[in-house]
Amino acid sequence: MAGRAATPSARAPSGRQSRPGGASAPLRRLAGGRASGFALIAALLALWQVSAEHWVRSENWPPLTAIARAFLDGMRSGELAEVFGSSLYRLAIGYGIGAAAAILVGLLMATVRIVHRALEPLVELLRPIPVPAIVPPLILLLGLDDKLKIFIVAFSTFFPVLVNTVQGVRAIDPVPLAVARTFRHSRLRTLLRVALPASLPYVMAGLRISLALALIVTVVAEMIAGSAGIGYHIVTMQYAMRAADMYAAIFVLAAIGYLLNRAFLLAERRLLHWYRTDKTE
């Protein structure tokens, strides 16, 4: 496969949990080494509030207090919950379908030669398409409803997981596979009980990239072909000149992005506690 997979050791694209910064680094961080960083954030927020109240009188630049009020109103009326619920629902289904399909196809491609040779050019052809570009043709084929968004999320989830699964199975230590053969395990059993767990660090790295991508794509699809959901809500609030509601939704979206990533890291640590991230270094 021409594109390189994200290796679990250098979980390059979007993570920073392995920080070889010396043994005392975590302690110092707990002790408030990053106080200056939090002070910077507080200063920026204060600047926002003061500038919006006194210097920049603009509909586009509401003070934080107005945004907080919009957030509370949105929570109380249930509007925000509905908007985010519908997006997360589609995200979960699309992500699940895309990931399951990718792991299945990835295992097949990595173990059955002819499948790899038949599918690889097609994958290489589809993978580099920038996702927003496939929204217009899909609108024609699938309409504007859930089907469209679920498909797009599944489509964009598929490729990072696939590439990483193939790479992960290829990187497996041949000894366990030989042992499984010695014990006369069937091919299927070897695949599910040996190959899949052994390649899990790679698969998980792909799944994590895909999760961030899936959230982006959900928002994008709702912006271009919107009828509901976060992306549509944010664009609608911008058109309606309800800037405070728009910012409130963006803040909630940021929180959701953060929480999804955190939750994934937790799950990953539980699943992969046996895997040392510094293995290849």
Next chain:
Amino acid sequence: MLERLARGAGERAPGAALILALLAAVEAGVRTGAVNAALVPPPTRVAARIGEILAGGEFAGPLASTLWLLFAAYFAASALAIGLGLLMGRYRAIDNLFEPLFELIRPLPKPALLPPLILFLGLGAPMKLAIVGLGVFFPVVINTVQGVRGVDPVLIDTARTFGHGQRAILLKVILPSALPFILAGMRVSLALGLILAVIAEMLAGTGGLGYLVLDMQRSFKVVDMYAWLVLLAVLGYALNAGFGRVERRAAHWALARPD
């Protein structure tokens, strides 16, 4: 060389056959009326239209505008991210200052920032450059920091022993050692930058390849829509392949290392 090419072709024969079979099935489906030609045009007509676009030079304008947007934002944001990443990776105080802010902004899906950016910057080039730049910045800065932290301390001590100053150490020891990480971030950013360029063009509606795909769909010129979509896919493929070449040249020593 020839032998390798022939072997490569043999490897790829089943894949190419599958793609051709799929295209032939679509073509047959449209011709027999099983597939609605208003929604799915025959691949041969799309191919003919692509030929026209390429021969007539129609592609030059939109391609240039998309590429200009992408590259201007990509290189500016990457340069900034590498510079800041080097400092953050090297000096704990700078890292402490920026890390919490970046951790706050990073998980936000960047397309969500388009509406506020449109409010402030309008629909023109500044808005598009800003959103692409924002998308590009974070993967590069995070990878740079990680790359700098991963530099073998012996290298730095050696450079110091030979009397090199901080500046020389940063630029001549740390930067090259961190390069594979930086390039990995830049590769992710390139794909992300193209995605954001396309969506910004779609929402702004003022030109570029992304705008054309959406515009053709809205005016039901399905053949044109698919033709531009294929060209956009080719651009994505070419950018990735081009980056791969640059990466191999710039960091061949790191990629060759067996892992």
